[in-house]
Amino acid sequence: MEIRGPILLPAQREDITLHTTDGLTLVGELASPAMHAPVATLVTLHPLPTAGGFMDSHVLRKAAGRLPALADLAVLRFNTRGTSSPRGTSEGEFDGGDAEGLDLAAAMAFVRERGLPRPWLVGWSFGTEVALKHGLDQDVEGAILLSPPLHRTSPAELAAWAGDRRRLIAVIPEFDDYLRPAEAREKFSAVPAAEVIAVAGGRHLWVGENQTRRVLDEIVAAVNPSALPLPTQWDGPLG
Structure with missing residues (x-):
């Protein structure tokens, strides 16, 4: 069958809770390879x-x-403070990206406790602001930014990534609502090693299977390029 839409391929899926240093409980899920240990870990940060x-x-x-x-x-996916999903509602209130740094820290504490390997941050829209503002405080290999608006990240917070060993990859839709490739290249020039990837035809919400596949390809290209090209067909069991 074709891999598209909400299809679930085999994995170990576990509902988890995270605990912040300011006393909140956050809800989330960890999905891991079904039969063996992962080669790397994506710590995801959701949109606004x-x-x-x-x-x-x-x-x-x-x-x-x-x-x-x-x-x-x-x-690893989780709801930041005050956010609800079918999994449940995380305690606390939305804080515009500031206290959400404690939520990221709780996720990274979970990664360490579980011994999950080679963590990368994957932020989308608002999630990129959390990654940029707080990611340097965490032991990660890099950050992948999907549709970064750069609304809440100050120029100083962005420039702080300059000279850091960790990779910073910005995936910019051609027709983004907030930050398009030309402006993104200008703003990310504050981090000379940053990789700005323009996606022709892309839009902020990455709607459509072609756009989804392009985004997942860029994530895997950074984190585990040996897995490329990702297959588009699956003939085994589902999970």
Whole structure:
């Protein structure tokens, strides 16, 4: 069958809770390869919750549904403070990207406790702001930014990534609502090593199977390139 839409490929899927240092409990899910240990870990950060973003926003849900089987990756998704999804509601209130740094820290503490390997941050829209503002405080291999608006990240917070050993990859839709490739190249020039990838025809929400596949390809190209090209057909059991 063709791999598309909300298909779930085999994985170990576990409902988890995270605990922040300011006393909140956050809800999430860990999806890992079904038969062996992952080669790397994606710590995902969802779009703006006040505009409907949550851990099940479609690109992140599809990453969790496909990449454990197709690319040997663990995918950690969670609702930041005050965010609800079918999994449940995380305690606390939305804080515009500031206190959400404590949510990221709780996710990274979980990664360490479980011994999950080679963590990468994958932020989408608002999630990129959390990654940029707080990612340097965490032991990660890099950050992949999908449709970064750069609304809440200050120029100083972005420039702080300059000279850091960790990779910074910005995936920019051609027709983004907030930041398009030419402006993105200008703004990310503050981080000379940053990789700005323009996606022809792309839009902020990455709607459509072709756009989803392009985003997942870029994630895997950074984290586990040996898994490329990702298959588009599956003839085994589903999970």
